[in-house]
Amino acid sequence: MDISNPLYKNQGIHVALALFTVENGRFKVFLIQRKNQPYKDKWILIGGACYNNEDTETAMKREMFEKTGIKDVNFQMFNIYSRPDRSPVCRMLAVAYVGVIDCKRVEYLRETLKTQDADWFPIDKIPELGYDHTEILGDAIEYLKEKIFDSAILKHLFPKYFTLPDLHGAYESILNKKLDRRNFRKRLLLQNIIEDTGMVQEVAGKKTAKLYKFL
Amino acid sequence: MDISNPLYKNQGIHVALALFTVENGRFKVFLIQRKNQPYKDKWILIGGACYNNEDTETAMKREMFEKTGIKDVNFQMFNIYSRPDRSPVCRMLAVAYVGVIDCKRVEYLRETLKTQDADWFPIDKIPELGYDHTEILGDAIEYLKEKIFDSAILKHLFPKYFTLPDLHGAYESILNKKLDRRNFRKRLLLQNIIEDTGMVQEVAGKKTAKLYKFL
DNA sequence: ACAAAAGTGTTGCATATACACCCATGG
DNA sequence: CCATGGGTGTATATGCAACACTTTTGT
Numbered sequence: 001m002d003i004s005n006p007l008y009k010n011q012g013i014h015v016a017l018a019l020f021t022v023e024n025g026r027f028k029v030f031l032i033q034r035k036n037q038p039y040k041d042k043w044i045l046i047g048g049a050c051y052n053n054e055d056t057e058t059a060m061k062r063e064m065f066e067k068t069g070i071k072d073v074n075f076q077m078f079n080i081y082s083r084p085d086r087s088p089v090c091r092m093l094a095v096a097y098v099g100v101i102d103c104k105r106v107e108y109l110r111e112t113l114k115t116q117d118a119d120w121f122p123i124d125k126i127p128e129l130g131y132d133h134t135e136i137l138g139d140a141i142e143y144l145k146e147k148i149f150d151s152a153i154l155k156h157l158f159p160k161y162f163t164l165p166d167l168h169g170a171y172e173s174i175l176n177k178k179l180d181r182r183n184f185r186k187r188l189l190l191q192n193i194i195e196d197t198g199m200v201q202e203v204a205g206k207k208t209a210k211l212y213k214f215l
Numbered sequence: 216m217d218i219s220n221p222l223y224k225n226q227g228i229h230v231a232l233a234l235f236t237v238e239n240g241r242f243k244v245f246l247i248q249r250k251n252q253p254y255k256d257k258w259i260l261i262g263g264a265c266y267n268n269e270d271t272e273t274a275m276k277r278e279m280f281e282k283t284g285i286k287d288v289n290f291q292m293f294n295i296y297s298r299p300d301r302s303p304v305c306r307m308l309a310v311a312y313v314g315v316i317d318c319k320r321v322e323y324l325r326e327t328l329k330t331q332d333a334d335w336f337p338i339d340k341i342p343e344l345g346y347d348h349t350e351i352l353g354d355a356i357e358y359l360k361e362k363i364f365d366s367a368i369l370k371h372l373f374p375k376y377f378t379l380p381d382l383h384g385a386y387e388s389i390l391n392k393k394l395d396r397r398n399f400r401k402r403l404l405l406q407n408i409i410e411d412t413g414m415v416q417e418v419a420g421k422k423t424a425k426l427y428k429f430l
Numbered sequence: 431a432c433a434a435a436a437g438t439g440t441t442g443c444a445t446a447t448a449c450a451c452c453c454a455t456g457g
Numbered sequence: 458c459c460a461t462g463g464g465t466g467t468a469t470a471t472g473c474a475a476c477a478c479t480t481t482t483g484t
Contacts, residue, residue: 003225003305008264010218011228013297013308049223052306055297080295080310082228082270090218091267093228093308095295165463182465183447190445207454207463380436397438398474405472422436422481 012092015060016047016133017075018140019068020174021103022157026122027173028103029137031129032067033117038088039130043121045137047094056095064099067118068106074155075099078143079136086132094132098140101156145175152193155214163201163209167194227307230275231262231348232290233355234283235389236318237372241337242388243318244352246344247282248332253303254345258336260352262309271310279314282333283321289370290314293358294351301347309347313355316371360390367408370429378416378424382409 003009019030031043046067050059056077065071075097082093108118121127129137147153148171157170168184188194192215199211218224234245246258261282265274271292280286290312297308323333336342344352362368363386372385383399403409407430414426 003227005264007266008227009267011226011265011267012218012223013226013228013306049220050226050297050308051222052224052226053299055299056295056308057297077295080271080292082265082272082310084268084270091228093265093271093310095297095308163463180448181463182449185465187446205456206461209463378436395475396436397476400438402473418435420483421434424436 010090012087012090013050013056014047014087014092014094015050015056015063016045016081016094016096016136017060017064018045018096018098018137018144019064020098020100020140020144021120022100022170022173023103023120025169025173027176028120028122029126030068030103030106030108031119031121031126032115034130035111035114035116041116042130043127044130045133050095060095060097067112068101068108070101070105072156073099073101074151074153076143076147076151076153079139081132081136083132094136096136096140098144098153099156100144100154102158148174149187149191149193152214161197161199161201161211161213164194164212165209167212225305227302227305228265228271229262229302229307229309230265230271230278231260231296231309231311231351232275232279233260233311233313233352233359234279235313235315235355235359236335237315237385237388238318238335240384240388242391243335243337244341245283245318245321245323246334246336246341247330249345250326250329250331256331257345258342259345260348265310275310275312282327283316283323285316285320287371288314288316289366289368291358291362291366291368294354296347296351298347309351311351311355313359313368314371315359315369317373363389364402364406364408367429376412376414376416376426376428379427380424382427 021028030046032046033043034040046063048063050056060075064073077095077097079096080093081096084091086092103120110117123141126137128134154170158166164185168179168181171184172179194212195215197211197213200208201211202208236243245261247261248258249255261278263278265271269277275290279288292310292312294311295308296311299306301307318335325332338356341352343349359368369385373381379400383394383396386399387394409427410430412426412428415423416426417423
């Protein structure tokens with residue numbers, strides 16, 4: 001392996017994270033706005049270089065922490081992007097992850113060294129993104145919809161204990177369709193994704209709701 | 216992106232292919248033996264650098280053609296491997312694919328510039344592999360077993376037309392367990408993976424068998 | 431006639447879907 | 458007493474698993 005061979009020198013490994021939340025019943029994605037060229041002023045997904053002492057998962061966690069201050073996230077790799085011209089800077093492969101968190105926990109910085117702004121965008125109001133991130137975001141949404149019933153990928157969207165109506169609303173927002181309440185509860189309980197804690201939440205003006213937790 | 220930054224310079228993008236076949240009822244993988252350091256004399260999976268004008272799928276197809284002379288393969292990406300120390304040469308990410316072909320079509324070269332030998336190994340007689348390829352091969356087998364009923368990943372294991380007993384035997388070899396003939400046929404037909412062609416194969420000493428094709 | 435290979439159908443079980451009424455609370 | 462929100466059960470359909478006998482052919 002001759003690293004100076006022009007056929008394959010100057011390659012870079014990046015990670016990209018499609019970070020989602022549900023806020024007030026709206027499904028949203030976290031974007032940052034670039035300060036410099038290329039794609040100056042364009043919005044893009046969280047991401048960055050994978051350092052030489054990190055595997056891509058570690059790099060993803062570091063990026064996540066740098067950009068949002070959050071460490072405990074469930075994210076899953078769903079694809080790679082390797083078109084030779086996908087970055088104008090150099091030949092760059094991106095390993096793409098999807099994750100879902102509670103947006104209230106993000107103390108995001110509106111301006112950093114490389115970004116001038118950061119915000120949550122409703123999924124139906126996404127601006128044109130830089131690089132190939134529009135494609136990555138689309139794939140991430142597909143993947144999330146596919147996996148939402150197969151794993152605890154929403155684990156960090158809510159506090160430790162949550163009510164079933166809250167969770168139900170989140171699923172409906174992400175899948176963008178109505179789900180039957182009874183079947184929804186049965187499915188998550190039977191597949192051992194959530195568990196009844198025996199506790200209830202009392203909210204003025206409403207019937208008490210049972211509290212559940214993820215397993 | 217400063218490509219000379221020591222944090223992330225000298226990165227490489229590789230592809231690895233776990234190429235399987237079933238021959239005489241035995242599930243096998245194609246391995247090549249390295250001629251040079253590192254891992255001199257060790258057996259490894261097919262693989263190599265992704266060039267700067269290729270995406271990883273193109274690189275995979277090129278490697279496949281260089282090493283086996285075959286172009287039409289169904290392969291699927293199943294994971295990436297990014298541990299910083301996985302190659303002693305330089306920081307190297309591998310994008311791993313799995314594929315299945317008819318071994319009779321491979322006109323493999325026993326010696327090339329970088330390899331001194333190449334052969335098919337029964338899955339229960341795999342030598343110790345170089346790099347992290349033992350791990351990659353294990354993951355590839357898992358993935359193949361998971362996906363074998365969901366896609367036409369075996370499409371190139373047989374000629375255009377094949378009998379159901381042949382296909383049945385291949386599934387049993389790969390999954391390493393018995394499958395009920397009746398349920399097997401129903402499943403593949405109902406899921407529109409294969410189709411009855413109306414033709415039959417006549418073999419001396421046997422009852423005629425229907426010929427099927429992949430959809 | 432029998433041994434070897436290929437063809438075929440039914441039943442039960444588990445999982446997913448469709449669907450409607452009761453209860454608690456605050457106004 | 459009614460509107461809102463939360464809780465619950467049953468009946469049907471669909472997908473998967475278990476299971477045994479008949480037909481053809483060559484010896």
